[in-house]
Amino acid sequence: MIHGYAAMEPEGDLEQWEYDPGDLDKDEIAISIDYCGICHSDVHLVDDDWGVSSYPFIPGHEIVGTVSSTGADADRFDQEDRVAVGWQAGSCGMCEWCDVGKENLCPKQQPTAIGRNGGFADAINVAERFAFRVPDDLDGERTAPLLCGGITMYTPLRQVDSSDRVGIVGMGGLGHFGVQFADAKGCHVTVFSTSPGKGSDAEELGADSFVHARDTSAIADEALDFIISTVPAELDWNAYVDALRPEGRLCNVGAVPGDISVDARKLLAGKKGVIGSNTGGRKEIEEMLAFVARHDIGAVVESYDITDVNEAFDRVRSGDARYRVVLSI
Ligand code: NAP
Numbered sequence: 001m002i003h004g005y006a007a008m009e010p011e012g013d014l015e016q017w018e019y020d021p022g023d024l025d026k027d028e029i030a031i032s033i034d035y036c037g038i039c040h041s042d043v044h045l046v047d048d049d050w051g052v053s054s055y056p057f058i059p060g061h062e063i064v065g066t067v068s069s070t071g072a073d074a075d076r077f078d079q080e081d082r083v084a085v086g087w088q089a090g091s092c093g094m095c096e097w098c099d100v101g102k103e104n105l106c107p108k109q110q111p112t113a114i115g116r117n118g119g120f121a122d123a124i125n126v127a128e129r130f131a132f133r134v135p136d137d138l139d140g141e142r143t144a145p146l147l148c149g150g151i152t153m154y155t156p157l158r159q160v161d162s163s164d165r166v167g168i169v170g171m172g173g174l175g176h177f178g179v180q181f182a183d184a185k186g187c188h189v190t191v192f193s194t195s196p197g198k199g200s201d202a203e204e205l206g207a208d209s210f211v212h213a214r215d216t217s218a219i220a221d222e223a224l225d226f227i228i229s230t231v232p233a234e235l236d237w238n239a240y241v242d243a244l245r246p247e248g249r250l251c252n253v254g255a256v257p258g259d260i261s262v263d264a265r266k267l268l269a270g271k272k273g274v275i276g277s278n279t280g281g282r283k284e285i286e287e288m289l290a291f292v293a294r295h296d297i298g299a300v301v302e303s304y305d306i307t308d309v310n311e312a313f314d315r316v317r318s319g320d321a322r323y324r325v326v327l328s329i
């Protein structure tokens with residue numbers, strides 16, 4: 001049996017719960033979990049904000065652990081190898097997107113903790129294709145959150161280069177990775193935050209400037225090439241379009257509950273674009289793990305034992321976490 005903490009109903013507390021994962025499939029590995037990050041998407045799923053949750057279910061999709069057994073055809077890993085698992089646990093493996101390592105765009109992708117159980121638990125079984133070797137010199141606790149929060153920022157930032165001026169809106173779990181990645185790529189980095197107290201942290205993480213995100217005219221005064229918004233709420237989108245230089249892109253990754261509405265004239269005048277992005281494919285995750293090992297990038301962690309999972313979860317739900325809450329198991 002696998003022992004974890006499950007949501008029993010929308011917005012409910014997480015409760016101790018166990019399930020039988022069944023026999024290991026031929027292509028699966030069993031992982032004994034050491035760490036699992038808490039992403040804001042876990043909050044959306046527990047609360048059923050997206051209408052896709054079924055209960056009980058164990059959340060968690062930012063996992064680092066060690067391989068405890070391997071299926072008959074699973075030969076990528078040996079027992080005791082250290083591996084990580086992120087948002088995705090499966091894809092068709094045959095479509096045009098899977099072919100090029102963009103499994104996050106596969107129409108049949110299977111998330112780790114939707115319709116199945118995730119990482120707030122002592123173990124998980126997962127297809128070996130969706131487990132990633134953790135480089136030896138990376139700390140497991142700092143690395144777990146990279147598997148969703150990190151890759152969600154790394155993938156869109158692959159399209160910027162060192163001459164670009166990058167903006168990060170919302171410095172939470174995702175945002176604090178965005179600052180580190182953009183800085184490591186040599187970009188000028190501006191953080192837009194509603195929390196003035198995060199200014200010194202932003203600078204330490206590599207930001208060059210810090211703008212109060214409630215000050216619309218200060219936002220619009222910026223001149224940036226690429227802005228990523230991580231905020232799970234409505235914003236003054238036009239102010240961020242104004243903050244773009246010609247041909248700039250505003251990329252949203254936050255689970256905004258409604259529409260993103262911008263003045264069409266602002267887009268055509270500056271040939272600007274509004275785009276979205278989600279997590280990343282297997283190739284991009286492997287590339288990111290090599291990149292973070294080279295640049296000493298990782299989560300700034302608030303550590304909690306899994307027995308305090310509800311207290312830990314509330315840190316994320318309330319928006320107080322700085323910057324990623326990680327459960328030790
Ligand atoms: P988080 O740690 O809670 O950070 C969100 C940050 O947004 C907060 O720290 C805050 O930053 C800012 N913020 C929150 N509420 C706000 C509001 N009402 N107005 C303005 N700013 C606000 O969350 P996260 O884990 O980074 O996740 C962020 C969003 O991304 C969630 O919706 C999550 O579901 C989504 N997500 C998407 C993907 C994807 O593939 N696209 C992957 C993972 C997560 P400041 O204090 O700096 O203002």
Ligand code: ZN
Binds near residue numbers: 039040041042087148
């Ligand atoms: Zn996530």
